Amino acid sequence: MTEKTIDLRSDTVTHPTEDMRKAMASAPVGDDVFGEDPTVNRLEAMTADLLGKEAALFVSSGTMGNLASVLSHCGRGDEMILGDHSHIFTAEQGGTAALGGVFPRPLPTRPDGTLDLDLVVESIRPDNEHYPRTRLLAIENTHNRSGGRCLPVEYMDAAGNTAHNHGLKLHVDGARLWNAAVALNVAPARLVQEADSVSVCLSKGLGAPVGSVIVGDADFIGRARRMRKVLGGGTRQAGIIAAAGIVAITEMIERLADDHVNARKLAEGLAKMDGIFVDLESVQTDIVYFELRRDDITPAQLSAGLKESNVLLNPTGGNLLRAVTNLSVSSADIDRTLDAFARVLDSGTGAAGDDAVVYG
Numbered sequence: 188m189t190e191k192t193i194d195l196r197s198d199t200v201t202h203p204t205e206d207m208r209k210a211m212a213s214a215p216v217g218d219d220v221f222g223e224d225p226t227v228n229r230l231e232a233m234t235a236d237l238l239g240k241e242a243a244l245f246v247s248s249g250t251m252g253n254l255a256s257v258l259s260h261c262g263r264g265d266e267m268i269l270g271d272h273s274h275i276f277t278a279e280q281g282g283t284a285a286l287g288g289v290f291p292r293p294l295p296t297r298p299d300g301t302l303d304l305d306l307v308v309e310s311i312r313p314d315n316e317h318y319p320r321t322r323l324l325a326i327e328n329t330h331n332r333s334g335g336r337c338l339p340v341e342y343m344d345a346a347g348n349t350a351h352n353h354g355l356k357l358h359v360d361g362a363r364l365w366n367a368a369v370a371l372n373v374a375p376a377r378l379v380q381e382a383d384s385v386s387v388c389l390s391k392g393l394g395a396p397v398g399s400v401i402v403g404d405a406d407f408i409g410r411a412r413r414m415r416k417v418l419g420g421g422t423r424q425a426g427i428i429a430a431a432g433i434v435a436i437t438e439m440i441e442r443l444a445d446d447h448v449n450a451r452k453l454a455e456g457l458a459k460m461d462g463i464f465v466d467l468e469s470v471q472t473d474i475v476y477f478e479l480r481r482d483d484i485t486p487a488q489l490s491a492g493l494k495e496s497n498v499l500l501n502p503t504g505g506n507l508l509r510a511v512t513n514l515s516v517s518s519a520d521i522d523r524t525l526d527a528f529a530r531v532l533d534s535g536t537g538a539a540g541d542d543a544v545v546y547g
Contacts, residue, residue: 207431214430226426239376242408252386263288266319270296300330335474347381393435492531
């Protein structure tokens with residue numbers, strides 16, 4: 188019998204659950220471009236209610252959700268303030284600039300994933316014909332490159348108030364907002380109470396095969412719907428995939444706590460190994476970044492050696508690697524993963540491998 192592959196590359200690698208497959212098979216559908224798909228409409232209404240906003244829009248991906256949101260807040264030549272380690276800035280191909288002409292103003296991302304709000308205020312352009320007009324502040328919760336850290340309610344409120352007091356809108360890249368809500372034990376709607384728009388993912392952590400949802404007030408969603416169309420996101424009988432999203436937001440959010448427990452277990456086990464450094468304080472949700480501090484093995488070799496034991500994860504650059512727990516990974520799988528690490532590290536060298544960078 189083939190040994191199970193433990194895939195820690197991302198929480199996007201999961202397969203839809205049996206409940207999702209059944210829901211997809213039986214979903215009532217219509218033409219969503221005409222607003223006539225009842226399953227899509229239901230998912231949008233449920234997500235808007237869950238996040239405390241007036242309206243919602245189903246989109247194909249988190250990148251599309253962020254892009255449609257930014258282009259709905261900003262016009263060509265306008266400026267957006269965001270973190271230099273944010274997903275929008277580092278891993279979405281510069282789409283806001285390439286497709287929308289929106290100028291990014293990156294600020295230093297602090298270790299906890301936040302931006303210095305005093306620096307945000309200092310970076311807002313004065314009304315001068317030489318400068319772009321600052322229109323938007325974008326933040327990310329949880330923050331991927333900061334180790335899946337949660338931005339707390341107090342900071343989220345302060346970011347919204349800072350933006351609004353200076354005539355800006357606040358967009359939240361909430362690809363893993365569900366993880367933040369579970370880890371902080373707070374309702375998702377409370378966490379984004381001051382946000383003007385939010386993009387949330389259904390396939391990161393929640394197990395749906397595809398899709399994200401953006402939320403905001405009715406006027407914003409009306410603009411976003413037009414943006415979705417020009418980006419190629421107008422779909423037809425999309426209820427077949429939206430049905431899995433309904434299962435995701437009704438059945439899969441609370442179970443994220445299991446992923447957080449498994450991530451902590453993995454982090455604590457790795458921290459005990461010679462030549463591995465883990466900042467345990469940074470491990471708050473399902474993401475574990477760790478540093479390989481060995482001269483006799485490279486991150487690529489470690490990754491390749493683990494692959495021979497059917498454990499998948501990738502280097503993220505330099506000496507860093509990332510592991511992401513997910514619904515396909517059990518506590519027993521974490522034990523097996525730690526055993527595989529011990530074997531590869533004890534051998535001193537792993538198999539040959541190529542460096543890889545993880546974006547999702």
